[in-house]
Amino acid sequence: MSGEYDTGSGAISVERRSPEAVFGLLGDESRLRILQALGETPDEPVPFAELHRRSEVADSGRFNYHLGKLRGTFVRRTDDGYELTYAGRQVIGAMYAGVYTANATVDAIPVEEGCPACGGDLVAEYAAETARVDCTACDAFRNDFAFPPGSLDQFDRTELPLAFDRWMNHVIGGVIDGFCYTCAGRMSGRLVVDEPDGKMGGLPAHAEFECDRCGSTATTSGAAPMMHHPAVAGFLYDHGFESGRTPTWELGEVGLPRGELLAESPPRMAVRLEHGDERVTATLEADASVSSVERTSA
Ligand SMILES: [Zn+2]
Ligand SMILES: [Zn+2]
Known part of the structure; x- marks a missing residue:
């Protein structure tokens, strides 16, 4: 399969192979050993002889044959030797992530700080490849999301809530x-738009995202698109909250987002954060994008 897309000034050309053909290539131990050998130094091309030595495939004819099979899909040849392609890196990444192998659980870990909505106790847990950080006292702070099982042992137990x-x-x-x-x-x-008794994080609407290709979905609070907007991140930063670094449960010190619908169908929503007499208000459109952000101080 292949495709060409006319982008006006030039074409993007993409050659596609069937998943059966591509994944069929991985059903061989020697080939996996070659990929792992390349993965030992993912940012350096490996010369042929060195790759042969590392991958421990005894027979050089067999080594050559299997390397040839991987070329063009998982392995690329450069002037300095062989290296992993993007797909080859993904295979190595999946091995580390434990996607195909690990079965892990983590017992409930108390989070030191309280719930930003009600002050109740927060706990972090992990089971069935899903991490959770939930308030034990209210419904306003609930988070569950896939977390790679192979990353669990990269952190101490006490570090896990923040890592999640x-x-x-x-x-x-x-x-x-x-x-x-x-x-x-x-x-x-x-x-x-949510029912009055099913509001996520107290906002009248939440955001849903879907992949046009594989169908994966993600559901977030209606505040999430706003919180990732640079102008809002700046507001938060000015008030001691570093987006992506300060844990979500410390947001209560800035103040929780509040919002109201500007229109029902198609939905539009205004979401605001306040700190003292300062305020930042974002407008979210029906596609969950932020169309404007306004920052005011009295
Ligand atoms: Zn709570
Ligand atoms: Zn997808």
Whole structure:
């Protein structure tokens, strides 16, 4: 399969292979050893003889044959030797992430700070490849999201709540920028108006994102697109909250976002943060994008 797209001044040409053909290539131990050998130094091309030695495939004819099979898909040849392609790196990344192998759980870890909405106790947990950071006392602070099992042992138990929170912010940031967290395809967003008794984070609407290609979805608070806007990040920073670094549960010190619908169908929503007499207000459109941000002080 292949495709050419006319972009006006030039073409983007993409050659596509079937998943069966591509993944079929990985069903061989020697080939996986070659990929792992390249993954030992992911940013340096490896000369042929060195790659042969590292991958420990005894017979040089067999080594040559399997390397040839990987070329063009998972491995590329350069003037300085062989290196992983993007897809080859993804295979190595998946091995580390434990996507295909790990089965992990983490017992509930109390979070030192309280819920930003009600002051109740927060706990972090992990099971079925899903991380959770929830308030035990109210429904306003609930977060669950996929977290790679292979990353759990990169952190001490006490570091995990913050690691979960950062990962969630990292993934949501990518989603809001329009990239799917599963396949890097394009994501489209929409605002969804909630019933009065089902408000997420106390806002009248939440945001949903869906990948146009693989169908992965993400649901976020209606405040998330606003929180990732640079003007809002600046407001937060001026009041001691570093977006993506300060844990989400410390947002209460700035003040929780409040919002109101500007229109029902298609939905538009205004979301604001206040600190003292300063205020920042963002307008969210039906596609969950931020169309304007206004910062005022009395
Ligand atoms: Zn709470
Ligand atoms: Zn996708």
